[in-house]
Amino acid sequence: MLPLLGLSVLAVAGIGERVCFWLAIYAQESQVVGRILLSAREDLWGALQAAQLGRNLPAVRVLTAPLLLETPTPELFHLALKHGAERELIGMQRGDRLLEWVMVMAPLLGMIGSVLGLMAAAQETTSLEAKGLMTALTSTIFGLGIATVTVAFYKIFQALQTDQWRLIHLSSNELELIYRQYWQRIHP
Template identity: 45%
Template sequence: MNIVELFDKGGVAMIPLLVLSVLSVATVVERLWFWSRVLRKERELVDRVLDRAKRDWGLAEEIARQARDRPIGRFLYAPLKLHEADPELFKLALESAADEELANMRQGDKILEGVIALAPLLGLLGTVLGLIESLGSLSISDLGTTATSGVTLGIGESLISTATGLIVAIASLAFYRLFQAFVFNQAKLFRRSGNELELRYRQFWLQRLDRHAEDSEVRDSDTNEFQTRVSEAKDSEAIGDR
């Protein structure tokens, strides 16, 4: 049985099943291409950014900026491009970037979900229509005679649409679960790298505040010492005038 005969015997339900299968294949191919680029050396990029952040935040920002063609690069660059941001704004930028990138990773999920839900139902509909057509031409007097052989053949052919619908749904479900696993792993990577980057930035921010406080204390001390000397000089001049 070739493809043309398969569609002819499967009934009218084979046409929407063909449309769903084309949508499913196109979505799967696009998502496989997307993930093949996303998963390439992303952990190495995260380690490089976090390692540079220990010593030079400007260099860490530059590394993330050069990797903006990948989701993890855009995620890390979003807070790093905010110069002298306070820790709360830094965290907000991380969370906003993570939500946006994870949403982009879920593109195509709705199409696969629709195919998974509709394909078996369309297959069953084709089977029911085939059974109605096969049994509609059968009368009570034909039972037990050779006339029922054609009905049996028609019932077998009507099950083709059900099998096709199940095949399309099962294949779509397998890739859907695979892509969901990729998204779940990306969410864990974003959470881990984001937490480490935020922790190091908070440490940097506290060290910066401590340095500013020390510089302020030195300036206040110098100012007080200068004022004391000026006051002593004025007192000396007053005593000399007397």
């Protein structure tokens, strides 16, 4: 039971960190990205001003990366957007390995506990059989419970990453189009 308790603590810590991360992003990101794109249509470099409120948000960091360059070519602008998006995707996946590890290990440790409990029950012929069986079942339920909760949150975080990636991709493409129009105006 102690290894399962340790895994549950790791799972709760990992889930808690990811919940805080996603809540902070979704609380304000859509509004800030909308303001950046609206500002970029009027004044491309003025979009940096609109981005100041959300500089801790992944999509905002992606959109501001090319705006920090000094008159980039459209290709360099595109490359800066692409690089920023890839960097942010890596950051969004932080903690996934821990959750995957817990999802795999918890049921296995639960099954090990079950086997040990059944072995203890088989060695005893008195009422300790019931105690060993109870230990086995408790261990199995605990391990499967940890895995189930962790899988649920893992899938939620995967869905949030997909939504975030979609937002970054769409807003990056829109900003790139705005920049290409700007570039064509100043370089006919």
